[in-house]
Amino acid sequence: MSLSRRDVLKGAACTGLVLASGVNAQARDKTLPPAALGILYDATLCIGCQACMSGCKRANKLEPDPSGNESLWDNPTELSTKSLTVIKQYRQNETEDKAQTVKSGFIKRQCMHCVDPACVSACPVSAMQKDPATGIVTYNKKACIGCRYCQIACPYNVPTFEFDKPFPQIVKCQLCDHLLAKGDIAACCQVCPTGASLYGPVELLKEEAKRRLALPEGQVALFPANDIRTGRTVSHTTAEYQQHIYGEKELGGTQVLLLSSLPFAKLGLQDLPEESYAGVSENIQHTLYKGMILPMALLAGLLYFVKRNER
Amino acid sequence: MRERDIITQRLGISRRDFMKFCSATAVAMGLDASFAPQIAQAITAARRPPVIWLHGQECTGCTETLLRPSHPTLDHLILDLISLDYHETLCAGGGHQAEQVMHQSIKENEGKFILVIEGAVPVKDGGVYCQVGGKPFVDTVREIGPKAAAVIAIGSCASWGGIQAAAPNPTGATGVPAILKEQTVVTIPGCPPNAQNFLSTVIYFLTFNKLPALDSKNRPLFAYGRLIHENCERRPHFDAGRFAGAFGDAGHRLGYCLFKLGCKGPVTHANCPIQLFCEVGSGAWPVGTGHPCFGCTEEGVGFNTPLFTQAKITIPTPAATPPPITTEQESQVTPLATTLTGAAVGVAVGAAMMAGKKATSEDEE
Numbered sequence: 001m002s003l004s005r006r007d008v009l010k011g012a013a014c015t016g017l018v019l020a021s022g023v024n025a026q027a028r029d030k031t032l033p034p035a036a037l038g039i040l041y042d043a044t045l046c047i048g049c050q051a052c053m054s055g056c057k058r059a060n061k062l063e064p065d066p067s068g069n070e071s072l073w074d075n076p077t078e079l080s081t082k083s084l085t086v087i088k089q090y091r092q093n094e095t096e097d098k099a100q101t102v103k104s105g106f107i108k109r110q111c112m113h114c115v116d117p118a119c120v121s122a123c124p125v126s127a128m129q130k131d132p133a134t135g136i137v138t139y140n141k142k143a144c145i146g147c148r149y150c151q152i153a154c155p156y157n158v159p160t161f162e163f164d165k166p167f168p169q170i171v172k173c174q175l176c177d178h179l180l181a182k183g184d185i186a187a188c189c190q191v192c193p194t195g196a197s198l199y200g201p202v203e204l205l206k207e208e209a210k211r212r213l214a215l216p217e218g219q220v221a222l223f224p225a226n227d228i229r230t231g232r233t234v235s236h237t238t239a240e241y242q243q244h245i246y247g248e249k250e251l252g253g254t255q256v257l258l259l260s261s262l263p264f265a266k267l268g269l270q271d272l273p274e275e276s277y278a279g280v281s282e283n284i285q286h287t288l289y290k291g292m293i294l295p296m297a298l299l300a301g302l303l304y305f306v307k308r309n310e311r
Numbered sequence: 312m313r314e315r316d317i318i319t320q321r322l323g324i325s326r327r328d329f330m331k332f333c334s335a336t337a338v339a340m341g342l343d344a345s346f347a348p349q350i351a352q353a354i355t356a357a358r359r360p361p362v363i364w365l366h367g368q369e370c371t372g373c374t375e376t377l378l379r380p381s382h383p384t385l386d387h388l389i390l391d392l393i394s395l396d397y398h399e400t401l402c403a404g405g406g407h408q409a410e411q412v413m414h415q416s417i418k419e420n421e422g423k424f425i426l427v428i429e430g431a432v433p434v435k436d437g438g439v440y441c442q443v444g445g446k447p448f449v450d451t452v453r454e455i456g457p458k459a460a461a462v463i464a465i466g467s468c469a470s471w472g473g474i475q476a477a478a479p480n481p482t483g484a485t486g487v488p489a490i491l492k493e494q495t496v497v498t499i500p501g502c503p504p505n506a507q508n509f510l511s512t513v514i515y516f517l518t519f520n521k522l523p524a525l526d527s528k529n530r531p532l533f534a535y536g537r538l539i540h541e542n543c544e545r546r547p548h549f550d551a552g553r554f555a556g557a558f559g560d561a562g563h564r565l566g567y568c569l570f571k572l573g574c575k576g577p578v579t580h581a582n583c584p585i586q587l588f589c590e591v592g593s594g595a596w597p598v599g600t601g602h603p604c605f606g607c608t609e610e611g612v613g614f615n616t617p618l619f620t621q622a623k624i625t626i627p628t629p630a631a632t633p634p635p636i637t638t639e640q641e642s643q644v645t646p647l648a649t650t651l652t653g654a655a656v657g658v659a660v661g662a663a664m665m666a667g668k669k670a671t672s673e674d675e676e
Binding site for chain 1: 550624628629630632633634635636637638
């Protein structure tokens with residue numbers, strides 16, 4: 001087989017054309033499902049009672065997660081295989097944050113149920129799935145091969161792996177989807193006494209979050225509690241909000257939205273770009289491998305040089 | 312005769328006291344106090360429902376607790392609220408005469424009487440370990456049980472065997488629900504149970520003509536719906552980590568949590584901390600007196616777990632203070648592991664160097 005210089009150049013030009021047309025053809029349809037369900041956590045309403053943690057343990061049949069020498073309490077410090085949600089507390093450091101007017105604040109950590117989840121993108125066997133209707137990110141233990149890519153891919157450090165078990169699974173919040181079938185809502189929102197954890201369709205929750213951000217500080221207002229659709233309300237004095245809905249735009253948005261009067265960075269939630277990591281990596285990968293043209297061109301090129309140098 | 316006069320005459324108490332009792336009973340059952348008139352009507356109804364009270368393997372503590380409350384007219388009420396046709400401890404008659412009365416009552420009131428069973432039922436060797444009138448108790452229960460309108464097992468023994476059923480259980484002691492499997496047997500466990508819980512169950516049945524809501528072990532939810540731990544007056548000490556370490560130590564004197572002394576409150580369902588005993592005021596329950604809960608109302612805890620053994624907490628609740636935003640994770644590498652790994656690497660490096668030297672010197676030769 002002999003390749004003329006002319007043929008190689010022709011092939012290269014064609015490949016270039018295909019690539020050029022392919023780069024922008026990777027539009028991924030990753031928008032919020034219309035019936036997406038989520039949670040609005042308002043840290044200004046949270047009293048740190050941790051009823052959500054107890055409720056979560058009961059609903060998901062989780063073991064106690066003690067820390068330190070005392071094993072009497074359920075006392076997780078981070079999300080773990082035994083704790084799908086954790087309430088953490090920010091306490092002002094007198095030397096470092098002197099200017100801070102808010103001295104203490106709570107934050108609820110759990111799976112954010114991303115609109116474009118990195119774990120689903122990273123999973124090689126589709127064990128992590130995003131429900132097309134509710135948008136809940138679920139885990140299928142039967143498909144899982146235990147590679148833990150999801151754990152590494154997650155920008156919020158949520159999935160955990162049962163390293164201590166002979167047949168381990170990935171453990172993360174699945175928004176109590178086993179209760180949804182029974183007509184119940186997520187256990188953490190069911191038990192929340194103040195309405196700090198509010199369950200409902202994400203679109204309604206977003207509207208509610210925007211309404212709260214617009215409320216003037218120090219005014220008594222009604223806040224929906226448990227499930228935004230039931231109309232149950234609790235009255236609270238409004239706090240000064242950070243004008244930012246965490247999860248509205250972070251990495252393409254999440255179905256768990258957070259409000260706080262403290263900067264989110266203080267609560268361990270980093271500033272994140274608007275484009276999802278899954279989108280960036282998938283664009284690169286899909287562009288490189290689109291139609292296998294680029295790999296084929298590379299192979300052809302290599303073959304050409306091998307052939308040429310044979311004699 | 313007016314209702315007021317009937318009550319005054321029959322119960323020997325004023326109408327006012329009687330209505331107060333009815334309201335208190337309604338509240339104890341978790342009902343609104345507005346149910347009091349309905350309860351009063353049920354209690355004063357002309358026809359009193361007959362009750363047959365059987366005793367098996369027991370200490371008569373349950374009967375004692377029922378007679379004990381200091382409410383002035385509770386005993387009156389029990390005797391007048393129900394027609395207690397047969398009760399071995401309280402029977403005036405005895406022997407065949409008493410047996411005859413019981414059978415007569417059962418025959419006349421089949422499907423209408425309330426059967427209360429106190430004590431466990433031994434089943435080993437044909438049930439010969441407990442016989443009344445020459446008849447094994449197990450046969451009596453099987454015979455009378457299906458004829459009753461409602462069966463109530465009072466006390467831990469009747470509920471699941473109690474102390475008789477503790478290992479090695481030489482007589483094969485069994486609870487009534489395990490004998491009368493075809494029926495719903497309401498259990499009022501406790502050693503002794505709170506008389507108020509028993510009374511409330513009976514009054515609920517008389518008022519609404521149905522049994523109250525029950526849990527998976529057939530205990531009335533109004534009394535056994537929550538853990539003792541949830542309503543315990545010492546709970547704040549548990550949450551704050553303040554424990555009595557020994558009887559009489561500083562913590563014990565200050566009324567700290569008794570968990571470390573073996574309190575079974577975190578695994579035992581009962582209303583002891585709110586119902587209390589003997590109507591003598593606050594603190595009149597085991598933990599209130601400074602003694603750990605024994606878990607007598609919980610099958611598998613009372614008479615099974617040793618008194619001073621710490622309970623295994625199965626329903627976890629978080630500690631009082633949430634963790635900080637970031638927690639320093641302890642290093643998993645121990646000094647011993649570091650030493651051993653270092654030694655192994657050293658040996659390997661040394662061996663390689665020696666081998667290399669040897670090879671070089673061989674080449675030179």
